[in-house]
Amino acid sequence: MSAALETATVPAITTEDDISEDFPHIKADQCLFLTLPSGNVKQITLKPDTKIPLGKFGTFKANALIGQPFGLTYQILNNSGDIKPVRNTALEDIESTEANNREIFDSKDAQKLTHEDIEKMKREFPDEADEESIIKKIIESHSSFEKKTEWSKAKYVQRKKKKFSKEFTPMRPTLYSVAEYFFERNPEKIGFLRVDTLAQILNFANVHAEARYLVVDDTQGLLISAVAERMGGYGQIMGIHDGLSSNYDVLRYHNFSKRVLDTISTLPWTMVDKDEPTSDGWVEFTEEEFEALTDREKINYTRRRKTVKRIEAARAILNEGGFDGLIVASQYLPMSILDRLLPFVAGSRPVVIYNINKEVLIDAFLHMRSSNEYVGVQMTESWLRRYQVLPGRTHPEMTTSAGGGYILSAYRTFDTPNPHLEASKSEEQSEAKKAKTSE
Amino acid sequence: MSFRKYKRYVEEGDVVAIHMGRDTLKAVTVVKDEIQSNKLGSFPHNDWIGREYGSKVYSKKGSFVYLLHPTPELWTLMLPHRTQILYLADISFISAYLELKPGSRMIESGTGSASFSHSIARTIAPTGHLFSFEYHEERANLARQEFKDHGLDDLITLTHRDVCKDGFGLSDTVNAVFLDLPAPWEAVESAKKAFKQHRTGKICTFSPCIEQVSKTVAALNEHKFVDITMFECLIRNQEVYSVKKLTVDHAIQNIRHMDARRKENKAKAKRSIDEVNEEEPVPVSVSPVDEDDIPDMTISRTRLEMKGHTSYLTFATFLPVEAGTAPAATE
Numbered sequence: 012m013s014a015a016l017e018t019a020t021v022p023a024i025t026t027e028d029d030i031s032e033d034f035p036h037i038k039a040d041q042c043l044f045l046t047l048p049s050g051n052v053k054q055i056t057l058k059p060d061t062k063i064p065l066g067k068f069g070t071f072k073a074n075a076l077i078g079q080p081f082g083l084t085y086q087i088l089n090n091s092g093d094i095k096p097v098r099n100t101a102l103e104d105i106e107s108t109e110a111n112n113r114e115i116f117d118s119k120d121a122q123k124l125t126h127e128d129i130e131k132m133k134r135e136f137p138d139e140a141d142e143e144s145i146i147k148k149i150i151e152s153h154s155s156f157e158k159k160t161e162w163s164k165a166k167y168v169q170r171k172k173k174k175f176s177k178e179f180t181p182m183r184p185t186l187y188s189v190a191e192y193f194f195e196r197n198p199e200k201i202g203f204l205r206v207d208t209l210a211q212i213l214n215f216a217n218v219h220a221e222a223r224y225l226v227v228d229d230t231q232g233l234l235i236s237a238v239a240e241r242m243g244g245y246g247q248i249m250g251i252h253d254g255l256s257s258n259y260d261v262l263r264y265h266n267f268s269k270r271v272l273d274t275i276s277t278l279p280w281t282m283v284d285k286d287e288p289t290s291d292g293w294v295e296f297t298e299e300e301f302e303a304l305t306d307r308e309k310i311n312y313t314r315r316r317k318t319v320k321r322i323e324a325a326r327a328i329l330n331e332g333g334f335d336g337l338i339v340a341s342q343y344l345p346m347s348i349l350d351r352l353l354p355f356v357a358g359s360r361p362v363v364i365y366n367i368n369k370e371v372l373i374d375a376f377l378h379m380r381s382s383n384e385y386v387g388v389q390m391t392e393s394w395l396r397r398y399q400v401l402p403g404r405t406h407p408e409m410t411t412s413a414g415g416g417y418i419l420s421a422y423r424t425f426d427t428p429n430p431h432l433e434a435s436k437s438e439e440q441s442e443a444k445k446a447k448t449s450e
Numbered sequence: 451m452s453f454r455k456y457k458r459y460v461e462e463g464d465v466v467a468i469h470m471g472r473d474t475l476k477a478v479t480v481v482k483d484e485i486q487s488n489k490l491g492s493f494p495h496n497d498w499i500g501r502e503y504g505s506k507v508y509s510k511k512g513s514f515v516y517l518l519h520p521t522p523e524l525w526t527l528m529l530p531h532r533t534q535i536l537y538l539a540d541i542s543f544i545s546a547y548l549e550l551k552p553g554s555r556m557i558e559s560g561t562g563s564a565s566f567s568h569s570i571a572r573t574i575a576p577t578g579h580l581f582s583f584e585y586h587e588e589r590a591n592l593a594r595q596e597f598k599d600h601g602l603d604d605l606i607t608l609t610h611r612d613v614c615k616d617g618f619g620l621s622d623t624v625n626a627v628f629l630d631l632p633a634p635w636e637a638v639e640s641a642k643k644a645f646k647q648h649r650t651g652k653i654c655t656f657s658p659c660i661e662q663v664s665k666t667v668a669a670l671n672e673h674k675f676v677d678i679t680m681f682e683c684l685i686r687n688q689e690v691y692s693v694k695k696l697t698v699d700h701a702i703q704n705i706r707h708m709d710a711r712r713k714e715n716k717a718k719a720k721r722s723i724d725e726v727n728e729e730e731p732v733p734v735s736v737s738p739v740d741e742d743d744i745p746d747m748t749i750s751r752t753r754l755e756m757k758g759h760t761s762y763l764t765f766a767t768f769l770p771v772e773a774g775t776a777p778a779a780t781e
Binding site for chain 1: 455456458469502505507508516517518522538541542543546547549553554573576625650663679681682683684685688689692748749750764767769770
């Protein structure tokens, strides 16, 4: 227990919560999710005085985006990287016509313009070769474009727009958008925790402001950042983690204010046991002893002291006990977690445990069902289906997630003894005593 | 008041959730000297006052109940149904999609039985506000009283109003709008005005029928909402059991046992007719399988019944008004 226990501190971009600000727009150094015309999402950090590259979609000046609202679509105007907001085309009203695909022959030769032709156009006439005129030219040289149905035409135009637009839409990182981003791109990092399951965990656990939660988060911080967002800077979160320092990487994607980040304390598993010493052989120096150190030693000592003080403070918070909930998303077997952490949970508070595999949960389920320390024990699984909603073309999406994991939840109770039995027992005992003494 | 903030100990006036076994719940307001009588027995309220939440309390005959702290989730399972209500699957998904958190300001219409309202108030407290609208006067009054009894009336403004006819009467106020109405498309225009105009907002409509969804989507599109999409979310329960690890070897042993028993009975019957016949072989007895010797295994399976449909959840994003958001000048 002597190695440096530094927390991975996440820098707070602001001291304000975005919900209480009057103009909660994009700030310098913020993490942003940019939705590109291809539908892909690119994650960037908006460093001032830099240019942000978006691959084939262009490059823009970071400074131009600072202070602008989230959610608008911005078009890159020129090679200098200036931008301006443009209308975000929602579903355009498309009327049916008589056209059908009977006389359309699928052939690569239908489109006369080649890739080289288009690149040439872009180079020779950079200002004219904007998105709309390129697409217009492509349509003009397509031999059977006119024969397509209106729907088919719209789809064709949309596909070309995806390839040639120089637009992006900055999305505000929230519980939902961050969870969705990771689930789509790197589900293993977050323990395959799907956003609907995450939302259910928060509700099962009654997560809210001005309460105190014990969290075991092996999803690299997705769970703890969701809890932090729902607490809004009011209350306390104690994260018990693997390893010497916590790995809550997902936290930094949220642009949390200092208030919100300050609610989070962390401790490694070793520090849960009251008898475990905080530090081995570390001694606090007096002022004279400190002055006697070399500059190098002073720096090391100060750093070490900071860590020890942080751990001591976190342990004090943990040992207060009486937490309002235990929320777990961990590879470790639930019983081993409950054995150590249940004593810190107040009565009637939720215990919520998530795992992508139900086998990890079933032994704990049986134990909790037969125990008087839990009621309302249940294990649930969520089913989520997304639909495309277009006029006349509404149907479920063609691809979907097959599984979102399992949640084991219960309320923590006490196995209070029956006072009536105790009373009658002691009555019996005193009757028996009386009888004996009178003999 | 116990709905507003977590408490450790039961106090007079609290609404307590009595857990009566087999996950049966009942909401009871704690009143000094009152007695809670139910199928399990009689439980005097005085026994509860000062007890820690989560404790067991007993009747004289030995039956018991648990005293649980009220939460919006428990309330959803206990509340008096005045209308069809929302359950946890939809409540939690909508709350996440609408980005609800402390400080959020939201419109809900209609209030109905206030299942969702309790959850919203909990999620946006202490600095947010819920503007809830109900067009049925009696339900509106009942809900308003309930919010007062539950200590939520500082967080929720309940208005009796037909929002499809008269709109919400709010402008530049909210971050999120939730519409659980027969014709939500009629309220879209007024909802649009209610959003804080300088930042993104989210809207959700809750409709059981696909035709309602189509009309709503058309209205959202007409009013320039973007990212229009729709979801269904359902929860199903898993049951977990302990079973014996039975194999075909056990089956064979049992058959042999039954066979041996039959032979033995035949021999017994024969012996009772003739005298003991030395030449007749004594059948070998084969013991049946003793289940206590067989190890257990834990298994799980999906419960047979699950909800098939609650409603379609249609979502869209309100975009900030472009006027007044001049692009930053070039360097």
